[in-house]
Amino acid sequence: MSLAEAEPTHGYLASHFETLEQQHQSAALGMWTFLATEVMFFGGLFLGFSVYRFVDPEPFAIASRHLNVTLGTINTFVLLTSSLTMALVVRAGQTGDRKAQVRNLLLTMALATLFLGIKAREYYEEFEHHLAPGASFSTAALHLPEDAPESLGQQAQLFFVFYFFMTGLHGFHMLIGIAVMAVLVVKAQRGQYTAEHYTQLEMTGLYWHFVDLVWVFLFPLLYLVELHT
Amino acid sequence: MSAQGAEPQPNYLTAGQSVRSWLLTIDHKRIGLLYMVSITLFFFLGGAAATLVRLELMTPKGDVVQPETYNKLFTAHGVIMVFFFLIPSIPAVLGNFLVPLMIGARDLAFPKLNLASWYVFMIGGVFTLWAVLTGGVDTGWTFYTPYSSMFSNTSVMSAALGVFIVGFSSILTGLNFIVTIHKMRAPGMTWLRLPLFIWAMYATSLIMILGTPVLAVTVALVGLERFFGFGIFDPKLGGDPILFQHLFWFYSHPAVYIMLLPSFGVINEIVPCFTKRPVFGYRTMATAMMAIAALGFLVWGHHMFVSGQSMYGGLIFSFLSFFVAIPSAVKVFNWTATLYKGTVSGTTPMLYALGFIGLFTIGGLTGLMLASLAIDVHVHDTYFVVAHFHYIMVGGAVMGYLGGIHFWWPKITGRMYPEIWGKLAALTIFIGFNLTFFPQFILGYLGMPRRYYEYDAEYQVLNVMSTAGASILAVGFLLPLVYLILSLWMGKEAGPNPWGAKGLEWEIPSPPTVHNFDEPPVAPERPYDYPLKEQDREPS
Numbered sequence: 001m002s003l004a005e006a007e008p009t010h011g012y013l014a015s016h017f018e019t020l021e022q023q024h025q026s027a028a029l030g031m032w033t034f035l036a037t038e039v040m041f042f043g044g045l046f047l048g049f050s051v052y053r054f055v056d057p058e059p060f061a062i063a064s065r066h067l068n069v070t071l072g073t074i075n076t077f078v079l080l081t082s083s084l085t086m087a088l089v090v091r092a093g094q095t096g097d098r099k100a101q102v103r104n105l106l107l108t109m110a111l112a113t114l115f116l117g118i119k120a121r122e123y124y125e126e127f128e129h130h131l132a133p134g135a136s137f138s139t140a141a142l143h144l145p146e147d148a149p150e151s152l153g154q155q156a157q158l159f160f161v162f163y164f165f166m167t168g169l170h171g172f173h174m175l176i177g178i179a180v181m182a183v184l185v186v187k188a189q190r191g192q193y194t195a196e197h198y199t200q201l202e203m204t205g206l207y208w209h210f211v212d213l214v215w216v217f218l219f220p221l222l223y224l225v226e227l228h229t
Numbered sequence: 230m231s232a233q234g235a236e237p238q239p240n241y242l243t244a245g246q247s248v249r250s251w252l253l254t255i256d257h258k259r260i261g262l263l264y265m266v267s268i269t270l271f272f273f274l275g276g277a278a279a280t281l282v283r284l285e286l287m288t289p290k291g292d293v294v295q296p297e298t299y300n301k302l303f304t305a306h307g308v309i310m311v312f313f314f315l316i317p318s319i320p321a322v323l324g325n326f327l328v329p330l331m332i333g334a335r336d337l338a339f340p341k342l343n344l345a346s347w348y349v350f351m352i353g354g355v356f357t358l359w360a361v362l363t364g365g366v367d368t369g370w371t372f373y374t375p376y377s378s379m380f381s382n383t384s385v386m387s388a389a390l391g392v393f394i395v396g397f398s399s400i401l402t403g404l405n406f407i408v409t410i411h412k413m414r415a416p417g418m419t420w421l422r423l424p425l426f427i428w429a430m431y432a433t434s435l436i437m438i439l440g441t442p443v444l445a446v447t448v449a450l451v452g453l454e455r456f457f458g459f460g461i462f463d464p465k466l467g468g469d470p471i472l473f474q475h476l477f478w479f480y481s482h483p484a485v486y487i488m489l490l491p492s493f494g495v496i497n498e499i500v501p502c503f504t505k506r507p508v509f510g511y512r513t514m515a516t517a518m519m520a521i522a523a524l525g526f527l528v529w530g531h532h533m534f535v536s537g538q539s540m541y542g543g544l545i546f547s548f549l550s551f552f553v554a555i556p557s558a559v560k561v562f563n564w565t566a567t568l569y570k571g572t573v574s575g576t577t578p579m580l581y582a583l584g585f586i587g588l589f590t591i592g593g594l595t596g597l598m599l600a601s602l603a604i605d606v607h608v609h610d611t612y613f614v615v616a617h618f619h620y621i622m623v624g625g626a627v628m629g630y631l632g633g634i635h636f637w638w639p640k641i642t643g644r645m646y647p648e649i650w651g652k653l654a655a656l657t658i659f660i661g662f663n664l665t666f667f668p669q670f671i672l673g674y675l676g677m678p679r680r681y682y683e684y685d686a687e688y689q690v691l692n693v694m695s696t697a698g699a700s701i702l703a704v705g706f707l708l709p710l711v712y713l714i715l716s717l718w719m720g721k722e723a724g725p726n727p728w729g730a731k732g733l734e735w736e737i738p739s740p741p742t743v744h745n746f747d748e749p750p751v752a753p754e755r756p757y758d759y760p761l762k763e764q765d766r767e768p769s
Contacts, residue, residue, distance in 0.1 A: 015744075016336035016413075026338040026412040033404045033438055041442035044476055048450070048461070051472055134457050154460055154467030161459045165450075 012197045024199050031203045035210045042169070042214055049162045049221065052155065059155035062142055064225035066131060067163070068122050072223040075118050076215065082111035083212045090205040093198030101188040101201065108208070109181050112174050119171055126160075133161045163222050170218060173211045180204055238747070240643070240740040255340035256743060261325035262641070263347050265634075268314050268322065269710070271354065275309035276706065278302045283665075283699040289686045299682035300367035301383065307370030309361075312392050313354055315622055316484060318630045319491030320437075321350070321402055324430045326641060328406055330734035330741065331424050333415025333750035338408040346401035353395030360388035369680065371481070374462035374473040378454040385455060393448045396441045399487070403437030406430050415733070417752035421515075424732055424756055425508065428515040429494025432522035436483045436490075439526070444480035447473065471537055478529035486525040488622055489589075490518055492629020493560060496582045499636050500564050502730040503579040504571030507757040510563040517556035517563075524553045534605045543602055550600035557593050561586060576728075577651030581632030584659045588624025592617060595670065610680075613673025616666045623662055631658070631709065638713065639727045643740040644720030650712040658705035664698025731758045 017023040053060045085107040092100035123132075130138035137160070139153040184204060187193065193201055241258045244250075251259060281302050285293040294302065325343065329336050337343050360366055366388040368377040377385050410431050414423075450461050451473070460466020462473040501508045508514060530538055530546030564586050573579070595617040598604045608614060638646050668691040673679075677688050684692070726735040733750050734741075 014340075016334065016338075016340065022412060026408050029411055030339060030404060030408045033407050037400050037404070037438045037442045040439055041446050044443045044446035044450075047476070048472060051469070055469075133459050151467055158460060158467055161453070161461060165453065 020197065027199045027203055028206075031206045035206065038173075038210060038214075042166070045162065045166050045169070046217070046221070049166070052158055052162075053225070056151075056155050059152050060159045061226050062144065062152075063131075063156040063159035063163075064222065066126075066129065066141060067223050068125060069223050071118050071122050072219055075115050076219050078111050078115045078118070079212050079215050082108045082115070083209055085111065086205050086208045090198070090202050093193050093201035094195060096193070096195035096198075098188060098191050098193070101193055102185055105181050105185045105188060109178055109185075112178050112181075116171060116174060119167065123164075131160055132164065133157045166218055166222070170211065170214055173214070177204070177208055177211055180207075238742045240738065241743050242643075242740050244743050253344070255336070255344050257325050257329050257337050257340065257343060258641075258741065260343050260347055261322050264317060264321040264325060264350070267347075267351060267354070268317055271309050271313040272706075273710075274358075275306050275314055276703065278306035278309065280699065280703060282306060283696045285682055286684070286692050287696045289684050289689050289692075291682045294682075296682050297367065298365075300369075300680070301361075301365030303680060304366045304369050305361050308357060308366065308388060308392065310622075311370055311484070311488075312395050313350075313357065315488040315626050316399055317350065317402075318488070318626065319495060319633060320399075320406070320430060320433055320487075321346075323495065323630075323633045323637060324402070324406060324433075324491065327426065327637065327734060328409055328430055329413065330640075330737070330745055331427055331732060332410065332413060332418050333733050333746060333752065334409060334413035335744050335746070337405045338413055339405050342401050343405055346398040346405070349401065350395055350398035353391045353393075353398065355391075356387050356394060357391030360384035360386075360391060363387070371477065372448070372451060373477075374451060374454065374470050375464065375468075378451050378461075379458075379463050379465075386452060389448045389452055389455075393445050393452075396445045396448075399437045400441050403434035403441075406434040407438065410434075415750045415752055419752075421512070422752050422754075422756050423515075425497035425511070425514050425518070426494035428518050429490050429497065432518040433487055433490045433494075435522050436487050436525060440480040440483040440487075443476060444484075447476040447480070450476075471533070474533050474536055475529070475538075478532045479526075482529040482532060483522075483525040485618075485621065486521055488626040489629075490521060492585060492589075492626050492633075493518060495629045495633035495636070496564065496585050498730075498732070499578045499582040499632055500567050501757045501759060502636075502728050503574045503576060503582070504568055505729070505759050506567055506571045507755070507759050507761065508563070509566035510559070511756060513559050514563055517559045520556040521553060524549065524556070528553060528600075531600050531605070534602055535609050547600055547602050551597065554593065554597055557589075561590055561593075575652070577646070577648060577655050578632045578636035580652060580655040580659075581628050581635065584655065585625060585628040585632065588620050588628060588662070592620030592624055595620065608673050610678055611673035612669040612677050612679055615679050616669035616673060619666045619669070623666070628658070631655075634709070634713070636728070637734075638716070639723030640734060640739045640741070642717055642720070643723055643738075644716050645723050645727060646709075646716045646720060647712050650708060654705050654708035654712075657701060657708065661698050661701030661703075661705050665695050665702050666698070668692070668694045668698075731756075 013020055013023060017026070085104045089101055089104040089108065092098075092104060126132060129141035130136050131141060137157050139156060142153075142156055144152055144156075181204065184200060187200070241256055245254075251263065254260060254263075281294060282299070285291065285299055285302075287293075291299070325337070328334075361384075364384050366381070366383045366385055368381050368383070368385060372385070372389060372392075377389075410423075410427055453459055454461045454463060454468070458466075460468040462468040462470050464470055497508060497514060528546055528550045530542055531550045534543050534547070564582075595613070599608065599614065599617055635646060635651055638644070672688055672691050672695075675688065677684055723739045725738050727739075728735075731753065733746075733752070736750070737746060
């Protein structure tokens with residue numbers, strides 16, 4: 001770092017950047033670019049799901065009926081609330097309010113954990129009903145019509161393949177988010193985020209809102225199939 | 230700045246000699262070299278597989294290897310060359326080294342992420358090598374389902390995992406380049422003053438970040454299907470194998486441009502330097518590369534004309550594929566116009582550049598033939614296709630890579646390579662390449678299918694020519710390996726700018742210092758600031 005640096009940077013400025021502003025903007029663009037790759041990653045799954053549902057809508061509707069819409073709705077509410085608390089974290093970063101940073105981070109983590117708990121409860125229900133795809137998969141719980149062809153059960157299983165993969169991947173992203181927030185809580189507690197330097201809070205915020213947004217698409221796509229057929 | 234000017238600054242090669250200082254480096258120049266060593270290793274591994282394939286094809290009967298082994302050989306060749314050599318080649322080696330230098334930055338925006346990308350690359354490589362060593366993979370580099378997911382008894386899982394992992398390395402590289410090019414340019418380095426190599430890296434990075442995740446998720450689905458036996462792509466279980474092909478080619482066609490656009494960038498630097506003229510049509514060159522990146526995402530279905538996709542889909546994909554020819558031709562015409570009445574010198578990088586222009590043109594024009602529905606039905610899955618994409622990938626991508634390595638070798642190492650050996654190798658590669666692959670156009674047109682290890686006796690003459698060419702090509706590839714390594718000790722000092730080239734990277738010492746620029750660099754008023762000649766000023 002050059003000695004002639006005009007503004008104080010409190011050691012936050014990496015040596016290959018000129019200003020904190022440049023460093024912050026680079027991080028933001030990097031995060032947005034990363035989120036673009038995430039959109040494409042989930043996009044492949046959304047495409048596969050949509051194709052199979054379009055080709056043969058009936059089994060997907062039957063299978064979707066056996067998801068727990070009530071728990072899904074509650075979860076949607078929980079997750080969107082966590083987006084609010086995450087927005088408050090970023091706000092607290094802008095104002096340099098250390099206590100509010102820690103408090104809202106902990107709140108967000110609690111809501112995220114609640115979401116995962118409810119999700120686990122749903123998974124448990126589905127395992128109990130042998131709806132998890134694989135060797136133990138059974139169409140018994142689906143109450144298929146007597147004369148249903150074999151393909152109906154296969155396609156219903158395909159629905160659950162996508163359901164578990166997509167929600168599982170989403171849950172995995174939430175776990176990563178919680179882990180990152182755990183680190184941020186410690187750093188925020190130590191007063192490392194000030195009004196001049198809260199890039200990490202803002203980037204985590206962007207990531208978290210993305211994770212929420214994925215769920216906003218997943219919920220109607222998986223749970224509310226029948227409402228839009 | 231340099232108060233104690235007497236003391237020479239250590240350059241990036243001499244600053245720290247320990248193994249640790251290399252393996253934990255976050256200097257973009259050193260990471261570029263780490264990549265160079267790794268992909269060179271993969272290149273010769275993939276080349277060894279190709280050598281065995283060509284040996285087997287010298288005679289019509291299967292006599293060198295078992296048929297199963299043959300399948301594993303061409304798969305290893307394809308997987309290694311595509312994912313572990315061609316895709317990382319120019320971006321990860323030359324791009325890493327040059328992007329910050331060319332735009333006047335001290336490093337890439339995320340140096341640690343850059344190092345992480347190399348480690349991810351190596352982990353992916355280890356998985357794939359593991360697959361090759363523990364019995365190989367026989368699916369072809371395309372991993373078509375349901376064969377790959379349900380039937381093949383080979384190490385598909387570890388190979389697929391390797392490809393999945395290595396994808397993230399190219400995502401990280403692309404992300405780093407995009408942010409660096411947007412945010413790290415020196416004062417005055419506006420978008421229209423950027424060297425075209427930077428435009429090429431930018432276009433390539435866009436494809437990397439938008440295409441690679443789709444491949445990753447597709448490979449993950451294949452893994453799920455294979456591991457758990459779900460019917461995602463297996464028609465017997467209600468899946469759709471065509472969907473796999475759509476998802477696969479949605480990445481793998483743009484991936485062709487990940488391999489080719491960086492070569493365009495290299496040629497764009499070499500041609501003006503060795504004709505001592507500004508590049509003709511700077512804006513159209515940059516636009517053409519961005520157009521290729523965008524159009525490249527709309528043509529994947531031309532790999533699937535005979536796969537069972539809808540006929541109308543085929544028509545549209547064929548139509549769109551022809552569009553890619555327009556920006557590609559713009560580039561060839563612009564290079565030709567740059568050469569026209571220029572002071573063309575025949576140094577090694579220029580030989581590669583000239584070879585590239587010719588071979589890429591042949592590869593591109595045969596691509597148009599394949600984009601035509603009727604011709605494609607005739608030559609689909611024949612050696613015509615093999616010849617076509619080798620003209621693009623070896624004649625295009627590898628020639629560009631070697632040209633770039635020679636062009637920037639003095640900058641990277643501070644030493645000159647032996648010019649006479651350089652020229653000899655370039656010519657050997659050009660002759661060997663054409664002798665290997667031109668006969669394959671004819672073989673394919675006559676109907677010899679690809680991926681077979683036996684063939685009708687009538688095809689033997691052309692196959693022997695091809696194998697003979699391959700051995701010349703192999704010598705051509707081994708030559709640079711030897712003389713470039715020797716030049717590290719025996720080469721004469723290069724000095725900052727041995728070619729009289731323009732660009733920020735040539736204004737600093739060779740090899741550069743750790744921090745690249747001791748004084749803040751100032752962007753030139755226009756890129757390729759070579760003196761204008763009389764005929765450039767006024768139309769005569």
